[in-house]
Every structure is written in structure tokens, then in C-alpha cells.
Amino acid sequence: MEGTMALPGVDSLEVQKKYISLIKEKNTVYENENGRKRLACVITFGCQMNAHDSEKLLGMLCEMGYGSTDKEQDADFIIYNTCCVRENAENRVYGNLGYLKHKKAEKPDMKIALCGCMMQQPTALETIRQKYRHVDIVFGTFNLYRLPELLYTNIESGSPVFDIWDRHGEIAEDLPSIRKYRFKASVNIMYGCNNFCSYCIVPYVRGRERSRTPEDILCEVRRLADDGVKEVTLLGQNVNSYGRGLEQKTSFAELLRLINGVDGIERIRFMTSHPKDLSDELISAMAECKKVCRHIHLPVQAGCNAILEKMNRHYTKEKYLETVYKIKKAMPDCAVTTDIMVGFPGEGDRETDDTIDVIKKARFSGAFTFIYSRRTGTPAAVMEDQVSEEQAKRSFNRVLEALNPIIYELNTQKIGSVFDVLAEEVSSGDASFITGRTDDNSLVHFKGGRELIGSFVRVKITECKTFYLIGERI
Ligand code: 5AD
Numbered sequence: 419m420e421g422t423m424a425l426p427g428v429d430s431l432e433v434q435k436k437y438i439s440l441i442k443e444k445n446t447v448y449e450n451e452n453g454r455k456r457l458a459c460v461i462t463f464g465c466q467m468n469a470h471d472s473e474k475l476l477g478m479l480c481e482m483g484y485g486s487t488d489k490e491q492d493a494d495f496i497i498y499n500t501c502c503v504r505e506n507a508e509n510r511v512y513g514n515l516g517y518l519k520h521k522k523a524e525k526p527d528m529k530i531a532l533c534g535c536m537m538q539q540p541t542a543l544e545t546i547r548q549k550y551r552h553v554d555i556v557f558g559t560f561n562l563y564r565l566p567e568l569l570y571t572n573i574e575s576g577s578p579v580f581d582i583w584d585r586h587g588e589i590a591e592d593l594p595s596i597r598k599y600r601f602k603a604s605v606n607i608m609y610g611c612n613n614f615c616s617y618c619i620v621p622y623v624r625g626r627e628r629s630r631t632p633e634d635i636l637c638e639v640r641r642l643a644d645d646g647v648k649e650v651t652l653l654g655q656n657v658n659s660y661g662r663g664l665e666q667k668t669s670f671a672e673l674l675r676l677i678n679g680v681d682g683i684e685r686i687r688f689m690t691s692h693p694k695d696l697s698d699e700l701i702s703a704m705a706e707c708k709k710v711c712r713h714i715h716l717p718v719q720a721g722c723n724a725i726l727e728k729m730n731r732h733y734t735k736e737k738y739l740e741t742v743y744k745i746k747k748a749m750p751d752c753a754v755t756t757d758i759m760v761g762f763p764g765e766g767d768r769e770t771d772d773t774i775d776v777i778k779k780a781r782f783s784g785a786f787t788f789i790y791s792r793r794t795g796t797p798a799a800v801m802e803d804q805v806s807e808e809q810a811k812r813s814f815n816r817v818l819e820a821l822n823p824i825i826y827e828l829n830t831q832k833i834g835s836v837f838d839v840l841a842e843e844v845s846s847g848d849a850s851f852i853t854g855r856t857d858d859n860s861l862v863h864f865k866g867g868r869e870l871i872g873s874f875v876r877v878k879i880t881e882c883k884t885f886y887l888i889g890e891r892i
């Protein structure tokens with residue numbers, strides 16, 4: 419099966435069920451002969467959207483009779499769910515593939531699949547075809563649900579299977595999924611992006627914006643609640659434009675109110691919000707819905723108006739700050755976090771000064787900071803005034819120097835306060851501690867046993883670091 423499908427969306431999940439059972443038969447034979455299941459390992463690069471797609475891949479793999487492992491060296495089937503937002507994520511995939519070439523020479527039965535955003539780019543695809551011939555299966559962002567068919571075709575034919583679609587079909591509802599946590603889950607509310615920020619590859623690899631219907635979303639959230647889920651995170655590239663294009667128009671604020679009414683769900687989070695579309699209606703819904711967490715991730719990217727315009731962000735520094743002030747006025751305890759990019763074409767010290775000014779005024783509780791990465795095919799890639807690495811690194815350090823003391827100071831103010839923390843896992847640094855999150859998304863470590871995982875624990879904050887809090891159960 420080679421080439422690009424012209425008309426996606428005609429085949430249904432029913433067809434995949436047939437392939438699921440055919441592969442399951444093979445895996446059962448293997449298990450009986452070898453005394454162990456075949457193991458699959460899914461490695462995720464990039465954002466929460468990809469992490470959630472990987473949960474769906476794992477769901478299908480489980481139905482096909484695979485066991486799962488986190489260790490690549492133990493796996494019989496390795497899938498890289500790739501990202502292409504920045505170049506270093508792509509380089510890591512190529513690096514890993516180089517390593518797997520040797521592994522596959524030792525273990526010829528091993529299967530390797532690549533999927534996700536990077537595969538939607540023709541140049542990356544060509545590189546895989548030419549230089550990484552040990553890859554068995556390649557698919558993209560629009561046809562993830564066809565994994566069983568593609569795998570079966572590869573097993574039967576013994577040759578590589580490439581199946582990349584250039585646009586979306588129908589939204590595939592009801593895919594099985596294996597959640598990383600039993601008590602919290604992500605829910606896609608929309609796919610794709612229409613914003614075309616000039617630096618960003620996402621609209622080219624994830625397609626146009628399309629929203630799931632409120633009925634489908636509510637049905638999924640109710641099912642999750644029945645399954646013991648207490649916290650849902652609603653996912654979309656720009657949740658604030660949710661509902662455009664639906665037959666029965668529903669705004670994101672309305673959707674939040676609907677989900678707020680689902681019994682069993684105790685916390686609702688969402689990401690990401692585009693500042694240009696954040697409405698007063700949404701701020702009121704957040705303030706009024708008890709289950710909606712006091713946290714909003716609102717990527718600012720830059721503070722200089724000329725840069726924001728070149729980025730095609732459709733807001734000014736002043737408008738952004740006005741939005742942040744409105745949020746804080748309606749919900750004084752609401753954490754605002756952000757994404758910041760430095761080194762965009764034309765950004766010198768003066769432009770970075772504006773970003774630092776926003777940081778000081780918005781007082782972010784946290785931020786992901788990135789150095790601009792030139793993405794072929796985006797308008798920014800051909801802008802003339804690309805910035806030197808040295809200049810970008812200087813801006814990066816200046817931005818961190820502005821951010822960190824503010825984050826630390828906001829954390830310090832929490833010492834002595836009591837929070838309900840949803841206990842998530844045993845702390846990686848010390849097994850006698852549990853790590854969880856507050857309503858405002860602060861990370862908290864406290865002494866406790868694994869029996870607490872999945873429950874809300876009252877914790878008094880006793881100490882703080884820049885990126886986390888330490889507390890004790892009360
Ligand atoms: N270079 C660096 N960072 C990028 N982002 C998106 N595209 C690029 C790029 N070309 C960042 C933005 C976005 C986050 C998800 O990734 O800050 O908000």
C-alpha cells in the first residue's frame with residue numbers, strides 16, 4: 419500500500435475491527451508458543467494532543483493482543499508518535515531511528531512504525547523512504563485509527579506500508595484508549611487549527627479546525643466519569659474557537675457549563691486558549707462553574723507589537739494584558755501560564771524588552787519558553803531578518819531571568835495555605851513522597867503512600883522551590 423489516499427473518510431472503524439481480530443489471532447498463537455505476549459512500546463514526542471493520540475494507539479494495540487512496555491529494548495513493536503513543531507523534536511526521531519537500525523539487525527521480527535505530525539511533511543517522508551528503510555509502517559495525523567489495517571498489510575506483504583492522507587475524513591469516534599492515569603483523562607473537543615501563526619507548522623500538519631459535537635463530547639465525559647475519572651482536560655489547538663462550523667452552534671463557554679454538570683467529574687481543565695478569541699463569556703463561565711480549575715494557559719509568544727503582527731497573532735501587548743487583568747479581576751486566585759518564543763525574525767534586545775515587560779505585568783505562574791525554530795513551509799521561514807543563535811540565546815536567558823523570580827515569588831505566597839491536591843503518582847525523586855496538583859495546577863510533593871493516588875488530599879504548603887511546592891497532609 420503506497421502513496422497518498424485521495425478520498426479519506428470512507429472506511430469505518432468496523433473495517434478495523436476485522437483487522438484487530440486477525441492480528442489478535444496471530445498474537446495469541448505467538449503467546450501460546452512463547453509463553454509471553456508480544457510487547458508494544460509507544461514513544462510520544464510533543465504536546466498533549468499527541469500524548470492523547472498515543473493513548474488511542476495503546477488502546478488499539480491492547481485490543482490486538484499486545485502487552486505494553488515503556489522500554490524500547492523489550493518491545494516487539496515500536497511506534498514513534500512524532501512532533502514537528504521544533505527542529506530538535508525531529509532530530510531526536512532521526513537519532514532514535516539510527517539506533518533502532520542496529521536493534522532490528524539483531525531482532526529482525528521487530529516492527530517499527532512512525533506516525534504523527536512529522537509524517538505529514540513531504541520532506542520528512544522522503545527522508546524516511548530514502549534513508550531509514552528499516553521502518554515498516556508510516557501513517558499521519560488523519561488516519562491514526564487505521565493502524566490495525568496498516569499493520570496487518572505489512573505483516574502479510576512483508577514490505578513497508580506508507581499511508582499518509584492530506585486532509586481529514588470523518589472524526590473517528592469511539593476509538594478504544596488506554597489511559598495513563600485511571601483518575602484523569604484528556605478529551606479532544608476539536609482538531610486542527612485555522613490560525614496560521616506565521617512560525618507554526620501545526621495548521622499544515624493537523625489540517626483545518628473542526629469541532630466534535632457537544633453530544634459526542636458529553637457522552638465521552640460521562641463514560642469517563644462512570645469509569646472513575648475525576649479530572650478531564652479538554653484539548654484543542656484553540657479551544658476558544660470551539661463550535662464554529664457545527665450545525666448547532668455551541669460556544670466553548672457553553673460547552674464548559676455542560677461538562678460542569680456531569681456527575682462524578684470534579685475538575686475540568688482545558689488547553690490551549692488563543693488570546694485573540696478569549697471572550698468575556700468564557701471568563702464568566704470559568705468564574706461560575708465550580709469544577710473549572712483556576713488556571714488558564716494563554717500563550718503570549720512575544721510582547722512587541724511589531725513582532726506580534728509579523729507572527730500573525732491578531733492581538734497587541736496592550737490587548738493581551740487587558741485580557742489577563744480581566745481574568746485576575748474575575749478570579750483573583752486564577753493562575754495564568756503562557757508560552758513565550760524568542761529569536762523570531764526581527765527580534766533584537768529592544769523587542770525582547772517588551773516581552774519582559776509583559777512578563778512583569780502579567781505575573782505568569784509558569785511559562786514554557788522556546789527558541790524560534792525555522793519551519794520550512796511557514797511564512798516566517800522566508801522572512802529576511804532571521805536572528806542569530808547567539809542573539810536568540812541572549813533573549814532566552816533574559817526572559818528566564820525575568821520569569822523565574824516572579825514564579826518563585828508567587829509560590830512563596832502559598833506557604834501556609836491549604837490546598838486540595840489530586841494525588842497523581844509516587845514522586846520520582848523520593849518514593850516516600852506523592853506528587854499531585856492543586857486546582858491552579860501547581861505541582862505539590864508531600865509525604866504519603868501510593869494508596870492516596872487518585873484521591874483529593876488536603877495539603878498545607880510548608881516550603882517552595884521555583885517549579886514546585888512542598889507540603890504536608892493535614
Ligand atoms: N519555533 C519555536 N516554538 C514554536 N512553537 C510553535 N511553533 C514554533 C516554532 N516554529 C511554540 C509556541 C506554541 C508552542 C506549542 O510551541 O510557543 O505556543
Ligand code: SF4
Pocket residue numbers: 611612613614615618619620621655656692
Ligand atoms: Fe500554531 Fe498558532 Fe495554531 Fe497554536 S494557534 S497551533 S501556535 S498556528
